[in-house]
Amino acid sequence: MMEKFNVIVIGSGSAGGTLAARLSEDADRRVLLIEAGPDYPDSEDFPQDLLNASAMSGAVPGHPNNWGYVGNLTPELPYSVARGKILGGSSSLNGCYFIRGTKADFDRWVEAGNTEWSYDKVLPYYKKLENDLNFGETEHHSGEGPVPIYRELEKPYSVTKAFYQACEELGFVWEEDKNAGGEPGYGPVPLNAVDGMRINTGLAYINPIRNRSNLVVSGETLALRIIFNGKQAIGVEVERKGSKEIIYGDEIVLSAGAFNSPHLLMLSGIGSKEELEAAGVEVLHHLPGVGKGFTDHPDVQLGYKPKQALGPDEQRDNLQAVLNFTSLGSEHPGDLEIMPMYKAFGEAMLGGSGSKFKGVTDIIRRPNQTLKSMKGISKRRFIQQALHQGDLFIVVGLQYSKGRGDITLTSSDPKVQPKIDYNYLENEYDLSRLREGMRLTVEILKSEAFKPYFKKLTEIDDATLNDDDKLNAWMRSHLATAIHASGSAKMGPSDDPNAVVDQYGKVHGINGLWVADTSIFPQVPSRGPAATAIMVGERIADFIKESSKEESEITID
Template identity: 40%
Template sequence: MSRRPDVVVVGAGAAGAVLTARLTEDSDRNVLLVDAGPIPRGKDGFGPALLDARLVPGALPNHPATTAHPVRLTPERPWLVTRGRVLGGSTTVNGGYFIRARREDFDRWAAASNPAWAYDEVLPFLRTLENDLDLGPSQLHGGQGPMRIRRGRIAHPAAVAFRDAARHLGFPADPDKNDQAPPGFGPVPSNAVDGIRLNTGLTYLPPEVLDRPNLTVLGGWQARRVVIEDGRATGVVVERDGGRATVEAGSVVLSTGALSTPHLLQLSGIGPRADLERLGIPVVRDAPAVGASFSDHPQVVLDWMPREDLDAPAESWLGGCLHLPCAEGGSDGAGTRGDLEVLQSLVPMAGLVSGAVSIPGAPLSFLASVQTPRPNGRLRIRSADPGTSPDIDYNFLSAAEDFSRLREVVRVTAALIDTPPFADISHGLLDPGPEVLNDDRALDRWIRDHLGTAQHTCGTVPMGPLDDPGRGAVDQFGRVHGVRALRVADTSILPDAPQRGPAATAVLIGEFIADAMRRGRR
């Protein structure tokens, strides 16, 4: 690139790759994309092991395409949350689940002073990003977008048994989880096609886009701080192999993810004043909402034993998926939503964490989660040294309804496994046993000991009103309040987590904010 870039995009993941591709469609805009991980070129650059949709690279400990964030799910339960560190970000290492947020999610975000995020407003972007290989173009679905979407076939014996068990218990069919029909059982819309996980690096930044003359891409450079002069972002300090450099640009967009972006803002002097002053970081913008309350989806794994070894899945690790509303709803009125999820794995958990699609004699699993938006987490900077991880507390199980909803989804999963259709292929649920399932206190202890996370963090830099800095750190177009020429474009801007996994919404964010920038909403 012969001149200073007009925009530097930090992070080439689910949203950053999308944003970069769309911005560089304007030939008069020079863009620099910086990422901490490598930038493979095309399928050959990624290699088959990373793209095999029957596996989840993010589940492998210390996978070179990931980075691990130490967190606490509860005060007694430390955890490592892995995120992608490669072109495509977490879309390269996740499960390929690509389900849209629900209408009520978008309308809830719109009501929080973000009217452009109402469902009817964002639906055109959802269509633009999508090529629905099953249903084709319509008023609901796109047919020409970069993200090729296919629903997994319900053909594997375990998936067929799950479908029949759901029918046996009276759950409705939910054949298209990307429409807004009542929740139920159905196949999983996925960006895994013909066994290949089509991440945003492949779909939005293939070699022909990477070679655009107005795009420069730097892999292996870690962003350390945004440079802000007189209230305006003018560049980014980056580091590689111990050496630092400053990249100057006309504007900066942070797309490093919901755990890294707030930390980078705090290192740059944008965050809660007291935390920054305590660490000697000059305060650029007192932004108490940065890191103050985020949400994620608590999850437990329930293992069951097949009566005989089943064939490895042909194309994806994903089986069927059941969404259902929790019976009681809780104090936040969540009972009308399909906010409980039972997701089926056709690969043993032992295989997902070891890179094998089949392990003879191993149990298979359901991933049972609560997807009610509950922004109770907190992320706080601990040191002015960018190499020191922030303190991240998910604050799961902090309310009675957290337990009641997890109890319900565990018991529904156990009931599915216990139906005659499922019993035909299964010896039954391995754990918890009936004596635990039938005792609330015992089941609560089991949940506390087996708790995990779906790794769907959102809301660490929430969009909201300028006049309420405790609720809003950016506006609805990702512009950081009080700092010119600085935006955020990743799931950190969502006020809370959607009721579905956020991968599709992350891609939407890239499309949405790129459109805002191209339309001159500066």
């Protein structure tokens, strides 16, 4: 007898794990959650390096739980882009930064035709997901959700205090609660981490409900394409245990992330007709916005040698403080971000310490995987980071970029990654604001408050900092990305030629197919998208529940 599910969710990450958990609250709804990476039903078996909130070892090229995408930040700069391939998806790999999108972000979403995504309408879902350990039940927060959120308010590190004092010296406002919708300023970073342990959506949403008989989690199951009857989605072709099979479902939800979700749409015949035909894929539905116009947060890391080493008690959390501010003349509030890191590069990525080459040694403990993952990326930048990995650094991020990226299908083989072009820093507007952020960061480092900690800058000199052209060249060569890709299958009304889904997450022109992850954001939020991705899982779960009711007014377009 053919097994069939009411809903199949592809991807167990920030949105997918959340959505599967909420949909399975209805005992009559059979839900299948597919994860390409391993599943860990017992939280104690979860890889310990991925639970360490102060490290991001999963982002290292060659890590078995990292998809290891290669994207071109500029035509000259290929870059290894980490995405989670494990229960919890990228919430198992990220930096635990958990700041909500702002009211201004959601105002832009509404202006793009998505009235269901106003700040007032999403706030209840932000509250629903969180257990705020600092503020508890308030107008802005909840103390009952599955994700614990903590910020260090009582005993910030000494260098954090210096950062705060420097920001105050420079005239910025104090923002104690980054999730309360206040004016951008400096303050503590909310983290989805408790006592140094990263809490991913697998731990927060899925493992606590394993007893539900109507929820099936299938790890090590690679989705290859969506199966259709005409333009009705009816199932998913997967590969597991070395063989291919088709699993059938009434509703299919792509929550595979900003790269995988559009990739699966294109492999299934949904996308630009010309590009699909060029890649040898039969066209099911021409939808040119698939993979086009995505946004992210370009950033650079400004390294410095400290006067004194931070002790282990001041490195439990790699993130603790952040300054969000608006660039000169910008119409986008909080379009720049400055965030000090409390571990050197090697320690942050590997969770270790020791000689400046220890990080390199640790990486090549998996030589075959590492070399394969690094194929095509910048070896020069990797060597730069290795040589300076004993330095501390501050991340300078452009939180509202004018540039847009593209994802292009190059093969009909699901195991061949698409071409990813970020198109970063192609316009003067983005360059000028990132220069402003760089120079302000140097002011902070050279402030009176930072004198006990700052010794000298590394990799950059005053002549470069003071010359626009030289600084542009330096930023382009030292460019990184926050890995916050969004908008690769963006939501919008059907008369928007670039929209892929409607504001409920349903794919335009297709029945029974939804997308719920950062790929549907019209624009990446001006704060990191982790909290917003989980919120989207919560919100679209309710949309799917509503759509299944006979009396619902929501219809497939």
